[in-house]
Amino acid sequence: MDIAHNTVAGGTAAARAAAREARGAASRGSAPHSSGAASRASAPPPRPTIAQFVEDLRRAFGARLNLFELEAKRAAWSAAYMLAFAVGAALLGVTAWLILIGAIIVGAVAAGVHWVLAVAVAIALHAVAVFFLLRAIRGMVENLTFAGTRRTLESTDHMKGPDVRGSDMRGPDVGHI
Numbered sequence: 320m321d322i323a324h325n326t327v328a329g330g331t332a333a334a335r336a337a338a339r340e341a342r343g344a345a346s347r348g349s350a351p352h353s354s355g356a357a358s359r360a361s362a363p364p365p366r367p368t369i370a371q372f373v374e375d376l377r378r379a380f381g382a383r384l385n386l387f388e389l390e391a392k393r394a395a396w397s398a399a400y401m402l403a404f405a406v407g408a409a410l411l412g413v414t415a416w417l418i419l420i421g422a423i424i425v426g427a428v429a430a431g432v433h434w435v436l437a438v439a440v441a442i443a444l445h446a447v448a449v450f451f452l453l454r455a456i457r458g459m460v461e462n463l464t465f466a467g468t469r470r471t472l473e474s475t476d477h478m479k480g481p482d483v484r485g486s487d488m489r490g491p492d493v494g495h496i
Contacts (some may be wrong), residue, residue: 367375421439427437 405479424434424437427440428434
């Protein structure tokens with residue numbers, strides 16, 4: 320709200336024109352040309368109506384909604400590019416790993432190791448790595464089930480007791496998560 324002119328920013332065109340004329344006359348140091356203009360310049364402009372206020376709110380929220388929409392589009396495109404770049408980086412990483420393993424096998428063969436043995440050792444090492452990774456994944460599966468939350472939601476025994484002052488209010492089996 321423009322306190323000096325008692326109008327909401329973006330008020331009526333007549334109020335804005337009168338305010339500009341009054342500011343222009345004040346900055347020139349001269350009085351307006353007619354006595355009717357002098358009374359208009361000295362009288363405060365009309366107060367904004369509810370409709371003007373609602374229109375100003377609509378424009379303000381519309382501008383913010385438009386900004387949100389543009390930023391959401393930019394975020395979506397950025398996420399898509401990030402995913403594409405991550406896939407590209409993963410492919411390049413796998414390619415580099417395969418080249419490294421191939422170079423180690425070639426080096427072992429050049430050092431006199433039979434090529435079948437060198438390939439078998441590389442495959443065995445990869446199989447051991449796969450085993451440990453799958454074991455780690457299997458150990459983390461329980462973390463995906465929200466077991467503590469489900470137990471708390473399924474059990475209402477901790478809510479039925481009349482005296483809960485002595486309990487720690489965590490519910491059943493929460494300490495085992």
